[in-house]
Amino acid sequence: MSSWDSPPDYPLSSDLVRRLKSALATGDKDTVQELICTEVEPVDAVIELANDDWMKEPSAQLPTGALLGLWTLEYKRELTTPLCIAAAHGHVFCVRHLLGHSADPDARPGGRGALHEACLGGHTACTRLLLQHGADPDLLSAEGLAPLHLCRTPASLGCAQALLEHGATVQLECVPGRDTPLHVAAQYGLDEHAQLYLGRGARVDARNGRGETALSAACGAATRSPDEHARCLRLCALLLRGGAAADARDEDERSPLHKACGRARPSLCTLLLLHGADAGALDYGGASPLARALQTATCAPPAAPQRTVQALLNHGSPLVWPDAFPKVLRTCAQVPAVIEVLFNSYTQLRVSESWQEVIPEDVYQMHEPFYRSLFALAHTPRCLRHLSRCAIRRLLGKKCFLLVPQLPLPETLQMYLLLEPEGVLR
Incomplete structure (x- = not known):
């Protein structure tokens, strides 16, 4: 029986979950640590942090979004483990304690393992601890994402370095869209991540499921702040120096220049044009x-x-x-x-x-x-x-x-x- 079908060790209605959620909401690190390290048994207990299964309660008042999506009959449930919670919040002491008591570093009852959570939070120390205790650096989540695909913030650079040091596959494609870690770095404007991946042998012109190269993904990504824009510009310059094709077309025949122009980025447009991008290129829509x-x-x-x-x-x-x-x-x-x-x-x-x-x-x-x-x-x-x-x-x-x-x-x-x-x- 899967963890989805089995009742959790600590359901949403339990006293421990109520106290744990309250401590997490208020940032009470000491209480979280005490609950996880002293009260939860067994060490890999399945904890239910959320349950939107409104089908179980016919009298429940449904939000408009649920009514609009009624046809899907979705059943949303958030299951996790003490190790995943500790890793997600960067509680190094808890992670060390749980691993020392033989917690499974690759358990993922909710679809993601502790390593995924640590990378999402950019918690390098937790990531290294998990890897040292045998966590699989290429473990796929239920969504088909490896830990490297979840290194999405500047703070996660150390996590990415640790993963690669422990054998993570730099060219691994995620299941949904065939994005490589370099595509993810490009989408989030992470120039230092991109430099790390290229130094480890990432292919600069690898295509994802939409036919995009990393350069194309970077040019089409949204940037909100001057810092994000500066990082994106550095990243694109890095990719071009690494041999990225300035005119690579995606499945819609859009070039990186099309996307940069659609985002009104004059500095990026100039950079692409200086590297030979075709100012007269036409996409499939003309x-x-x-x-x-x-x-x-x-x-x-x-x-x-x-x-x-x-x-x-x-x-x-x-x-x-x-x-x-x-x-x-x-x-x-x-x-x-x-x-x-x-x-x-x-x-x-x-x-x-x-x-x-x-x-x-x-x-x-x-x-x-x-x-x-x-x-x-x-x-x-x-x-x-x-x-x-x-x-x-x-x-x-x-x-x-x-x-x-x-x-x-x-x-x-x-x-x-x-x-x-x-x-x-x-």
Whole structure:
């Protein structure tokens, strides 16, 4: 009989579980230690910390989420062991005590073992203790994840090092999505983990079940803070130096550049372009990196969307079809700097006064100087300086970013040639 079918040694309703959950909730380490080390018997007892089996109680008030998911008839139950609890919370004394009393380091009644829990919490000392007592470094959880796949935070670097020292397989694929530990490091922006794995022989261009390389996964991952963004940039630079293909396509034919543009990361886009990424690549939906940047411009951080568009155009990105410009205007109305950069990449684009209808009135008022300058061009040709800019850019082609800074011109003119926004159109 499996632990799922067998009644737990300490069910949710037991006095010990109530006290244990209270101690865990309040961070009372001493009480947790006392309960685990002195009251729980046997040492590998199965403890029930949660039970959402509402089917057992017909009179229970069900949350909306449960009602919406009624058809699945899910039975959720959290079973664990004293060793898993101690490892998850970094209680080294408890882990040592339990292992000294022959606790099974690979027991996983709830689907994850103690080593999984230690890695999730980034508890290096617990991880090393478990490995020293014979824990399997490649033990798969019920979800098909090895401990290395659960090293997902900067604090877990020591855990990853310990696992590899004890024989963990650096190229092991997880069951659900075939992610390797390097993919996981890329998804979470863990540059030091990635360096560790590459140093241990991880294949830089290994593909997961979605056809992604680690570089592709890193470029598509969300970053929220400047620190996360900096780590992601370092990680991608590391992967590229290690031989990662800058243009590797996933199952949707999206390149790392498509994903970086969709996240409005100008520094990352520039890095990829400098390593040969194709600014004109099309995915299965026919979208280019420029299209991805324009689609997400309004929800990007300030200045990021125009810098992304600028980088693409200075590396030879094809322009938007002129007849589609009103759609760009509608999508990017709130970020006029994007419209300015794109508009200035055309030698002459016919401006229609009807375009004003696609711009919300409050947005027009907020950015009135720019939009007045745009619609003033409805009856006026572009100035000679702009036409000269276009001629030079056409001559330099995809190498604008490289050759313009070498021209014997003042920096202000160099920036003008590279489409630096000015706030108005002339």
